[in-house]
Amino acid sequence: MLAFFKKPHPFIFNVYSVLIPVIITFFIIVVLQPFQFQDFGTTYLLISGSMVSILVGLSIVGSVKMLQKIFPKAMAENKWTVGKEFLLFLFVLILLIVVMSLTLLILNPRASAVALMARTSAITFAISIFPILISIMFEQYRHQKKQLQKATSLTKVLKSKNTELLAxxxxxxxxxxxxxxxxxxxxxxxxxxxxxxxxxxxxxxxxxxxxxxxxxxxxxxxxxxxxxxxxxxxxxxxxxxxxxxxxxxxxxxxxxxxxxxxxxxxxxxxxxxxxxxxxxxxxxxxxxxxx
The missing domain is CATH 2.40.50.1020 (LytTr DNA-binding domain)
Structure with a gap:
């Protein structure tokens, strides 16, 4: 397992890196309706879910950019590994839980802060942890295969060129x-x-x-x-x-x-x-x- 976490991994932070947590947040609020949210109407749920989701998305973008500025060496793309990718996912997940819990507490002040965060954490981890692991392993396999094919193709070009130069x-x-x-x-x-x-x-x-x-x-x-x-x-x-x-x-x-x-x-x-x-x-x- 330790060897797997040390494997090189592509640093991928694009629109999907923000969109997936935003969708998960929206799903938790609108579909699972934690605490008293099930007592509110569809319109309120949709508005609340949208507000929290947008806030989560902005928080993720801001935090990743902040990490890149504060820890440029640790966040360097040419030193990125599976382990760092997993830790970044966990960081985003914890950030998602904190932002979502605080926002839900503001929107629903009757709820217990500790109980709300505990339930939000349990739901978010239950929904997210396996997709995160599957996503990392899939990206590892896909990019490994893609780079191997590219390297093999370029090596053929290189050998052909070397033969030409030696002649x-x-x-x-x-x-x-x-x-x-x-x-x-x-x-x-x-x-x-x-x-x-x-x-x-x-x-x-x-x-x-x-x-x-x-x-x-x-x-x-x-x-x-x-x-x-x-x-x-x-x-x-x-x-x-x-x-x-x-x-x-x-x-x-x-x-x-x-x-x-x-x-x-x-x-x-x-x-x-x-x-x-x-x-x-x-x-x-x-x-x-x-x-």
């Missing part, structure tokens, strides 16, 4: 100017043949440059921003596949996928390089035009 004669290989990688002050820290530059990783105000020298991979830390270096590299060979990574397409040997994202395996590198969801659609076109 080139020496006079067909373009002579590329050396890559100059400067520091923040403009001083040249590295002068490399483009084929020797494997990938670059952002590390705050610094970049980690991974390059080969005599078939050995080396790393150099340089004070500069990744976006400044990206402007110096030819886009036909180098791809900004993630906010924190630039890779040399000629060093990609395999494309893998999990439920959260695609990953690139590079020749001679043990670390896999993530591909952000925004950049994933660009991979196929990049491989086709790679030189």
């Amino acid at each position: 080139r004669t020496s006079d067909q290989i373009p002579v590329a100017p050396p890559v100059m990688i400067p520091s923040e002050k403009g001083e040249i820290e590295l002068r490399l043949d483009p084929k020797d530059l494997v990938y670059i990783k952002s590390d705050g105000n610094y970049i980690e440059v991974f390059f080969t020298d005599r078939d050995q991979v080396h790393k150099k830390l340089i004070r500069n921003r990744l976006k400044h270096i990206e402007e110096l590299l030819p886009p036909i060979t180098f791809l900004r596949c993630h906010n924190s990574y630039i890779v040399n397409g000629n060093h990609i040997i395999e494309i893998q996928g999990n439920a959260r994202n695609l990953m690139l395996r590079l020749k001679g590198i043990t670390e896999t390089v993530p591909v952000s969801r925004a950049k994933a659609p660009m991979i196929s076109d990049f491989l086709h035009h790679l030189k």
